[in-house]
Amino acid sequence: MSKKEWPLWEVFIRSKQGLSHKHAGSLRAPDEEMAINNARDVYTRRSEGVSIWVVESKNVVASDPSEAGPMFEPANSKIYRHPTFYEVPEGIKHM
């Protein structure tokens, strides 16, 4: 008998209307419909969600953690992208 496991899926749940889907965890399922069913049974037993996305884990493309420095640190020095960088005179409102 084949020992082949069901593929691994990543599960994303929208907890309520207006919010983004957020990674909830993973599970095994033979196909996309079963993955949705299993995600519902495993990850929304306590009304945690109103919508589910599933993505087969092998299809997720990730950045390389060893490249985290060049990827993300250059943004740290660009503090002028944040509103707190700027001085606003006392008494100015709605800015």
Add this chain to the structure above:
Amino acid sequence: MTKQEALFEFLLRKADDSLILGHRLSEWCGHGPILEEDIALTNISLDLIGQATELYKYAAEVEDKGRTEDDLAFLRIEREYKNVLLVEQLNGDFGKTIVRQFFFDHFEHLLYEGLMNSKDERISAIATKTIKEVKYHLRHSSEWIIRLGDGTEESHDRVQASVKDLSRFINELFYQDEVEEILIKEGIIPDVKEFRVAFENNIEKILEEATLKLPEEKWQLTGGRKGVHSEHLGYLLAELQYMQRTYPGMEW
């Protein structure tokens, strides 16, 4: 038979269906074919036990003799349980459990859609909640029927054998007697005869996709609604009632 007696009897029949099937599914807990499915079966079991609880509660109120939902669920004798024979059948392998569920879900789906329009507000409220659960059960069992039927040769043969074995109990789902006749007249329950054809079309469509067939032979069993059961029920009740029978009158 008064309308009240008929209503009580009908509620018991449906509550017993849910309780006994919920009990059977709970036997899978911890033993499912894969973790994800263990969790799914338990969800269905929990839905059924919840439905049974609501139906017994209402039955106890209709009866108005001071019995509680637990008295009804745990303290009747074997002949007083009115569930259909299908739901008390042994779990067998996972395929058999799914076939049992598949027939039951398709029937429940049509029944509860009808019950949503009941003139009895309590029943229509219970049905409105239950229909959502049933629709999910239906989706779950139907998807599995297709996968097992059209999966491997082994899975096809196993599930085909269960279809043959359990199709003997289909007719009884549509059983009607004085109880139903009174309630149909009152607009409390739908006439299930009217959706027999829809039921058959629905299951046959899925069975066909699953490369499965209902047997030609239409030999059918019945008796559950009158409390005449298969030998399996006695053992189920022995476990179900163990605590209440061994320690009479105690609170848990």
Add this chain to the structure above:
Amino acid sequence: MEKDNLEALDKNFQDKVDREIKIEPKDYMPDAYRKTLIRQISQHAHSEIVGQLPEANWVTRAPNLRRKAVLLAKIQDEAGHGLYLYSAVETLGADREDTIDDLHSGKAKYSSIFNYPTLTWADMGMVGWLVDGAAIMNQVPLCRCSYGPYARAMVRVCKEESFHQRQGFEIVTQLARGTQVQKEMAQESLNRWWWPSLMMFGPNDAESTHTAQSMAWKIKRNTNDELRQMFVDATVPQAELIGLKIPDKDLKFNEETGHYDFGEIDWDEFWQVVKGYGPCNDERVAARKKAKEDGMWVREAANVYAEKRARRNKKVS
């Protein structure tokens, strides 16, 4: 050159751990850290899954509808927790089925507590109150574990477990204020579960081989003895409140330390059960193996169907 590089990576890793920066799956981690995590998390996952069995033993005999539903929901949560944890193990490159095979071959351990039998309904109460109570003591600090996926799984587990201990204590409380028969049932059950529950925290610190390294890696936040003491301190007053007697003649409150002193655990029994000679070791593993073997054709059918369908869809498009 390579050795220097490895040392630098190890140093950088420990530095992150010290600064409470979580380690994520694809980050560099020392091999021993990975192995320790795989061992610990899979052991934890196995405990959840095997832990379903002693309670599932009573599902069909639960005394009323409410208890039946609650017990089922709780056991189902345990399956869910096992699943979250197996997922965390998979992020470390350990395949779930291989991990489970290690359980079945006896290579991997699980919490010994689940090798004790559940003999009466009161045991459902004790499992919730004591076993889940002890588990929570162990698990809450794990929410801050240095490995991200494990910590996140534990946050979810702890959130869901909060009702487990309460439902157990509710069962025990109901028995303790019930009839004489019920009180005796509760006390008898407590007598059987108390010591095995204390054993759940593992060997004494002096005997514990993994503790120091695990604490340095922040996989573990408290020692076995610290956690055991916390459990005793929390549980003894609860027993007193409902009129049950902890079966330990040496148990008494120590005014000086502010903690309860308690008797010596029977470590022979502890090691016997760990080695596989507990009352239910064989049955538990056999039940899990059977579930897997019986489910093989089902899992295979779903795979084959998925392949067939993928082929058909290709033809159509």
